[in-house]
Amino acid sequence: MSNDRSPRRGVLLIVASPSGAGKTSLCRRLMADHAGLELSISMTTRGIRPGEVDGRDYHFVDREAFQRLIDEDAFLEWADVHGNLYGSPRAPIDRALAEGRDVLFDIDWQGAREVARKCPEDAVRVFILPPSLEELKRRLVTRSQDSMDVIERRVTNAKGEIEHADEFDYVFVNDDFDRSYAELAHIYHAERSRRFRNLWVEAYRQALLNEAV
Numbered sequence: 751m752s753n754d755r756s757p758r759r760g761v762l763l764i765v766a767s768p769s770g771a772g773k774t775s776l777c778r779r780l781m782a783d784h785a786g787l788e789l790s791i792s793m794t795t796r797g798i799r800p801g802e803v804d805g806r807d808y809h810f811v812d813r814e815a816f817q818r819l820i821d822e823d824a825f826l827e828w829a830d831v832h833g834n835l836y837g838s839p840r841a842p843i844d845r846a847l848a849e850g851r852d853v854l855f856d857i858d859w860q861g862a863r864e865v866a867r868k869c870p871e872d873a874v875r876v877f878i879l880p881p882s883l884e885e886l887k888r889r890l891v892t893r894s895q896d897s898m899d900v901i902e903r904r905v906t907n908a909k910g911e912i913e914h915a916d917e918f919d920y921v922f923v924n925d926d927f928d929r930s931y932a933e934l935a936h937i938y939h940a941e942r943s944r945r946f947r948n949l950w951v952e953a954y955r956q957a958l959l960n961e962a963v
């Protein structure tokens with residue numbers, strides 16, 4: 751029997767949460783543990799934070815360049831989040847899908863909705879809730895990468911984001927990090943195993959049925 755596990759349809763794994771709930775930390779760990787998973791690196795007009803690297807965390811661009819890319823239809827989706835523009839460049843996603851590879855997105859509910867609308871079979875939406883808004887604020891303060899007024903705005907906006915959690919396929923609370931990570935990894939593994947994504951299975955099944963015993 752062949753060991754070839756292709757062709758397959760890739761998973762577009764979308765992880766969203768209010769700012770500070772822990773999605774970036776969870777996504778980084780998922781990437782570190784899964785060599786075949788590709789991160790969709792978004793474009794943003796937000797300023798770069800200490801410790802961030804242009805081209806690794808985001809592609810940082812000004813509004814003019816972002817608008818040009820909108821006009822060229824270069825984004826699978828884009829949205830205004832907390833007053834800055836964010837978008838998922840289309841080309842690497844199209845490439846990954848054509849090759850049956852999986853892509854991870856750290857995007858907001860608007861982006862999640864748009865990707866699910868455009869790619870209904872491929873998109874899997876996961877929403878991460880914070881244990882409480884008080885804990886959310888504590889995490890944002892501890893992360894110490896935003897000014898106090900930016901943190902206040904993000905905590906205020908959290909409810910707007912949480913309102914949309916009911917549009918997602920999976921929802922869990924990021925209380926204990928390791929447990930939450932296991933939950934995210936389980937979701938990813940289960941989605942990878944779905945029969946319709948594993949197009950090689952049909953030929954394999956037929957070969958088993960035809961095997962002489």
Ligand SMILES: Nc1nc2c(ncn2[C@@H]2O[C@H](COP(=O)(O)OP(=O)(O)O)[C@@H](O)[C@H]2O)c(=O)[nH]1
Binds near residue numbers: 792828829831837
């Ligand atoms: N729609 C959309 N949202 C994005 C994209 N990239 C990032 N975001 C979201 O924008 C929000 C703010 O992100 P960021 O500035 O990194 O702040 P953080 O969430 O506090 O780390 C988060 O909800 C991200 O998931 C994108 O390409 N499209």
Ligand SMILES: Nc1ncnc2c1ncn2[C@@H]1O[C@H](COP(=O)(O)OP(=O)(O)O)[C@@H](O)[C@H]1O
Binds near residue numbers: 767769771773930
């Ligand atoms: N389960 C958790 N318990 C405590 N702190 C956490 C947990 N998950 C993430 N954090 C911390 O909370 C802060 C915000 O996490 P981050 O991943 O940047 O969130 P987001 O990407 O959703 O804004 C970071 O300092 C991170 O280390």
